[in-house]
Amino acid sequence: xxxxxxxxxxxxxxxxxxxxxxxxxxxxxxxxxxxxxxxxxxxxxxxxxxxxxxxxxxxxxxxxxxxxxxxxxxxxxxxxxxxx
Numbered sequence: 001x002x003x004x005x006x007x008x009x010x011x012x013x014x015x016x017x018x019x020x021x022x023x024x025x026x027x028x029x030x031x032x033x034x035x036x037x038x039x040x041x042x043x044x045x046x047x048x049x050x051x052x053x054x055x056x057x058x059x060x061x062x063x064x065x066x067x068x069x070x071x072x073x074x075x076x077x078x079x080x081x082x083x084x
Contacts, residue, residue, distance in 0.1 A: 007062035010070045017073040021080075029076055037069045 014037060021030035042065040049057040049064075 001059075003059040004062055007066045010063075010066035014066060014069045014073055017077065020077070024080065026080065033069060033073060037065060041065050041068060 014033065018030050018033045021027070021033065042061055045064055046058065046061045049061055053060075
């Protein structure tokens with residue numbers, strides 16, 4: 001549980017980024033963040049981690065997913081702010 005709880009550090013950043021992109025009418029980016037974070041990437045990592053690192057690695061799924069999307073969101077926000 002402690003490992004899984006690490007994901008709560010970046011979770012608000014990713015969720016607020018979704019709302020930010022909705023607010024500035026970048027709906028495609030918002031949908032990618034929402035769906036890929038919640039279903040696609042977390043599902044892939046959920047399947048692959050235990051195969052590679054064993055059963056306890058399943059707890060690292062959400063922290064890794066949140067970290068990947070925090071990086072993606074930061075890049076997208078930087079690009080969006082540069083264009084303005």
